[in-house]
Amino acid sequence: MTRYLFRRVIGALVVLLVLSIVIYAAFYVAPGDPAQLTCGARCSPAQVEQVRQRLGVDAPFYLQYARFLGGVVAGRDFSTGTGVLHCHAPCLGVSYRTSEQVTSLIGERLPVTASLALGAMVLWLLLGVGTGLMSALRRGRFTERALTALTLAGNAMPVFVIGLLLLVLFCSTLQWLPFPDYVSLTSDPQQWFWGLLLPWVSLALIESAKYARLTRSSMLETLAEDHIRTFRAYGVSERHLVTRHALRGALTPVIALSALDLGTMFGSAVLTESLFGLPGLGRLLVDSVAQIDLPVVVGLVLVTGFCVVVANAGADLLYAVIDRRVVLQ
């Protein structure tokens, strides 16, 4: 187990290292001059040059990357003009645009995205796996068909349509819910919940179809297996067969997918965050990419990478727990 963990940690570090290199390289080939953007549209060439120096983007690519790595290991100092800002290791640098520390920028927004992602995942797993279960159990019944159609429709529509629809319906027309607004969990749990409810529901409607269909198909698969026949022959109810025996077998792909979705959610819930005005990581990423704010982008991608790796490791652990035949590598 410790060896396994050790290997995973090393693997994670490799992934993060590769990610940061890739991002640096991508920005190197991508068009756009961060100095020009930071300076503003009507800066003189001389001013742009000064900004370039200040940002350190005048240095060659490898040197910039080396400085970044140095910061991660040993921390770095940045000038605020009037003083010096010490950025402790692991320092991901400061934003070109706002001169804020990347770690604190991300730290401020992480809870938002985490709330969004986790809550939505709980909901879409409930909805998705529930619908999947129901469609394996009650094939052809009305509720099953309705739920299946609902999730499929959700899958067919982007969040900005579904989310807006819900918003207009529940917040504007019926006024049953307040307009979504992020309030941190620690400051007011109740408002946190109500504020995030619609984003969760929208995401769940969109994502759950995948889970519903996958659950259903693996479930039907498992239901055809011989061991199910055993339990059927012992009078175990169909419901129990589905929820206990078939579900377990159906969980592997569901877990694989959840891990994937959860991991990548940390960088890709952009549309949801934009629509509902949630100051999350996805928004920050889009803004930073648009502003060529490399340090922030690198920081965000590293966070996403970290989440992806962790979610993945979690999934692998879960496979092994669920299916003892699987050996942890």
Place this chain on the structure above:
Amino acid sequence: GPDKGGDAAGGGDAPKKGGKLLVLNQTPMTNFDPAREYTSGGGNIPSLVFRTLTTRNRADGAAGNKVVPDLATNTGEPSKDATVWTYHLKSGLKFEDGTPITTADVKYGIERSFAPELSGGAPYLRDWLVGAADYQGPYKDKKGLSAIETPDAKTIVFHLNKPEGDFPYLATQTQFTPVPKAKDTGTKYADHPISSGPYEVVKNENNGLELTFKRNPHWSAKTDGQRKDYPDTIDVKGGLDTAVINQRLSAGSGPDAAAITTDTNLGPAELAKVTGDKELASRVGTGHFGETDYLSFNPKVKPFDNPKVRQAIAYAINRTSAVNAAGGSSLAEPATTFLPNQAAFGYTPYDPFPAGKSGNPAKAKELLKQAGYPHGLTITLTHSESDANNSGPAMASAVQGALKAAGITVKLDGLEDNKYRQTVHAVSTEPGLFFSTWGADWPSGGPFLAPIFDGRQIVKDGSNFNNAQLDDASVNSTIDRINKLTDHAAAAKQWGALDQQIGAKALTVPLLHPVYKRLVGKDVRNVVISDWTGVLDISQVAVK
């Protein structure tokens, strides 16, 4: 003329003090530092906190295009040739911490805007002040700017390297805000800038995504003839979706009843409803900001080197489609002049290539034939992938559709927005035909025409806005001549004439002037919309 729609909103009872105003915006107030705001960009909310030597007149419509004194006792005393400008501070001016405001603070505020750490402002100070071109701000260059003198705590003198009659307008920009040197925290200053206005920052989260202001106890209405301080607190939320902002404003439930937006126009849903819904219509404020969206030619690229081709395109353009692409006739007015259609700019109506409402393809074809393209022509139109500045796919397809009728096949080349700007504003990569937008830095013809058509403003190795790369001696000298005028009305007239003169060259095809139509919440009172900003003045707003 300017629509007075804004008055309709809450015109009834007199504004009262108290309450909480909510601002729902798309764009966050990033880098809330007076040194880093661009003149037109942050013109509204910053003015709650940042007082400047002069300011814009807080009045509806054209009256709002006037420049009036703010910290200073008047709008400035020019020397004879308008190269030296002197200001005196009012007395009793205080920062939020109670310390008095001095001219040294104003000078320091201007100086720090030169620091590369605090870049973002407009280029005028650098271009106008004597010896400012190489100045690097007070952090590196402790000596300070010699072009600004502060003989005493109440007097400040600016030395310009050429006559600039528009200096009082420049003095409205936030770089003229006093900043106490002792409280300067460099790049961190944006978190809590020291207020000289009626409100002070009490919360600034996520770098301007959420700002909360409350009354500044040391501000006094007696020293400030322009701003009001009706609401107790003002909450500004950025980063919201357009549709959501409009939904919230029109539903107006809970705190949204006292909400406004400073950057979001009505959406189609609201526009469609407005005609039938009196209540909703009464809450719409209309504003005209001086802006022109246009097609730019690069005459260095074939076939646009041929004036006939450019004229043909100007004739072919269908301004109805263009207006529709920009959101319809409520949100845009067709443009045939480069200058915005406001007197302050020197607007002189003209139309050198009359295309009518929906284009004149016959005339265009004829010109093409003359130009040597009897069988039509294929050109490339470069556009952004973002529709934000009316330079996106929607406008591109509209232009494409219009030119098709004239036998011009338009190939579209869409670029990611950043790449687009970089491409069109670099002399070396500038394409032949693309979209541009120019907005007023202040309501005057100078900052509108000079950056675009002054040959000396062509930037070879940086961001260039003189897209036609026009370097015409007569135009240059006319610009210099008008800049000397300190009589704004006289200057405006001449700017108008210059505009017409340049318009005949067919270097651009003006498409439209945007119109701002914005909702305010049910409980919002005292909506004032000047033509200077086109946006309701947040410093005037009261909530019921």
Place this chain on the structure above:
Amino acid sequence: MSDSASGVGAGVSGAGAGPGAGAAAAPGPLVEVRDLVVEFPTGEGPVRAVDGLSFALGAGRALGIVGESGSGKSTVAFGLLGLHRDTGARVGGSALVAGVDALTAEGDDLRRLRGGLAAMVFQDPLSALDPYYAVGDQIAEVYRVHTRAARAAARARAVEVLDRVGIPDAARRSRARPHEFSGGMRQRAVIAMALACRPRLLVADEPTTALDVTVQAQILDLLHELRTETGAGLLLVTHDLGVVAGSVDDVLVMREGRAVERGTVEEVLGAPREAYTRELIAAVPRADVPAARPVRTVEAVREVRDGAACATDAAGGEVLLEASGLRKEFGRGAGLVPAVDGVSLTVGRGETLGVVGESGSGKTTLGRMLVRLIEPSAGGLRYGGREIGHLGERQLRPVRRELQMVFQDPVSSLNPRRSIGESIADPLRAAGALDDRSVRARVRELLDRVGLDPAWYDRYPHEFSGGQRQRVGIARALAPEPKLVVCDEPVSALDVTTQANIVGLLGELQRELGLSLVFIAHDLAVVRQVSDRVLVMRAGRVVEEGPADRVYESPEHPYTKGLLAAVPVLDPAESEARRLARAGGGPAAG
């Protein structure tokens, strides 16, 4: 046919109550089957697996259904629990179990029938258990369905029944998952599950096929005891006439879906009326008689005294496979189990090595190591003079096809989504030497040789009976013309005539191709019939090794002696006597 049906039952008193009538006070026989017809749709048209069968079984009585592989035995058993619904099969007639018609019952009736009134022991034990849950939990689960017992009580009951079916250290083992069990242990777990619910009728489909004789005897005793204790009825489906002899009152002989003969066990085994039954009985192999095999080459009958002698033989160049000190452990830390614990052996070219031993003694694990499906934890393995014990998959490629295995569990070793023809053809296609036509021809030939209809090429595994699947497995192992085949219980599910055919086939191939066999089986008689040398395993170690006849006639190790004594006999009276003898000193049934 209904005349004999009523003659078999003990407590017959008129026709059974109709479906839906309360089952508790059902006046009729425990089981009453009338004109049962079961038809399966297949790609080649419907297959009639059961064709108008009728019989009855009284409470507390035991009926054995015997017959050749594929005769419809399992299909009947399935019918009694209503397991044909939703499978696409067409069912006709009626099957009353304690008054409930298994073919039509719905809802609560059906649920009570399944597990409560009748419990089933399935033929393929590996696939019959849920791979994801601990064995004990699975037993507890079905127990709770019928008794609403508390969780803890159900777990206790699970451990109790596991212990009763002879799982050593039942409390700990109950927490293991099915794949951690040996084949025999799984089979016992399945029986334990059936026992847990205390059903009124036990339907056991080949319950002892994977069990070594000692455990088999133990299980049969257990079933007997249960019957006398609780008065439950027993329907025992088996191909093994020896098992039938000792465990049932009446016998029904089936062939091609119909009843051929029925009567009391004494009548049918002692004085069979039908020619078919007589053939069956004649074909039963006997452990106490030396095999009538053609005389082998000199080296095949060499005397083996000790391990050193083996090595000497290997030097002679005739040794094909040589294992030295093979060891395999499962698990880690405290849970570490040495499944095979230092086994050395040699297999000569053209020789058959029989491996016998109790369930869980490591036979399968050893077999898998010999063909390098699993890597030994320690020890060496030489094949044709080359060390292959620790080679990687790539280096193994050249020898892969020469070492084949017939898997113990025919269900899980066949891909349910591929037709059996394609599964068999796979090694041929992988080799790429033959074109499609020849591949198919070869597969048909193989099918024919193992006694399956070549026209079944395109059928899927689930369309076969247990014994038929086992033969598919054999055909697949033979397809690449291997040099050595490890047969893990290759004939356990086959009736004696088919078994004789397969054994004959293996012998033929051995003569023709010089095939070497490692023959793992719990059936001592078969092993004796086919083996040149025999290896007796216990707890992962070899306890005795020698020429087959020597081991069978003068066993040295007490364990071997015990094994031989437990071989079932065909004579019912003798069986009864042996059981009584065992009951004196056997494990107390709790």
Place this chain on the structure above:
Amino acid sequence: MSTEQLLTGDPVAAVSPAAGARQVWRRLRAQPAALAGGAVLVLLILIAAAAPLLAAAEGQDPTTYHDALVNSASGGVPTGPFGGVSGAHWLGVEPGTGRDLFARLVYGAQVSLLVSVGATVVQVVIGLVLGLAAGLGNRLLDQVLAHTTDVMLALPTLVFAIALMAIVPAGFPRPLLLMLVIGLLGWGGTARVVRAQTLSLKSLDYVAAARLGGSGAWRVARRELLPSLAAPVVTYAALLLPSNVVSEAGLSFLGVGVRPPTSSWGQMLTSATTWFQADPMYVLLPSLMIFITTLSFALLGDAVRTALDPRAASRLRLGGRRRGAAPPPDGGAGAPAGGTEAAA
């Protein structure tokens, strides 16, 4: 026609030798759901292919502006009921421009179907290959692939697309570019699902048996695992499709979308968002098309899954010759002979 293409183009069906594929095909055909899904799909493809004809039949084209048909003052809402439905404009006109919606919808089918189906194929192929390789390969390979997948997943589409744009020459055909971008970015899910299933499946005896038969990892993957993986993969792929339609629209913001005035359902849907209160028709049409596509693929996916599972097939009594009737005398010989032909 198209269903057949789908089937043979489907890696799942292609793996079984001819006879197997024929059986699967037969069982597929026997399912009403498959027929319904297939029919709708064929219809959609026909619509896409015949877009110019359909638009011509209506007498419209997808690019002409009809400024007179929209109310400019209210933002460009089409005049007339249901978004301007009329004899000339069967489904109304696009708000803001007055372009004919019917024409835009049928032309949009071309890009949307091409890009989404193409991208899905790319995703599924890459996902299958890498997932299988990770699940079957040794620890090193698994680790390398897992890490590569992680890197791919963590890389934001944005960065990826921007970097890609810098590399890809401007003349590169857009639909192909879109297909590749979406395909190359979206295989993570399939790879993960496949790997997870492979880990479970590879411990089964039949895989061991195949290895003994001399099958290399690749062959094992194709012959033994793919048929079992088909269920989740086909199901998943059917759902990737609609998200790919939407992704196509999303990518236009980055400058890799289709060029205007070309229409696509995704693009219509994106621009429809702001309109859905003022002109519900505009949102409804592309949504409905995407939904119908999703539904037909879901139905088809289910049917393929069932057809690939012989147990389910016999449960539903699929693939019998003539149900109830006696098998034709030559029935036994027909199938193998045909199979031989097909495989040769």
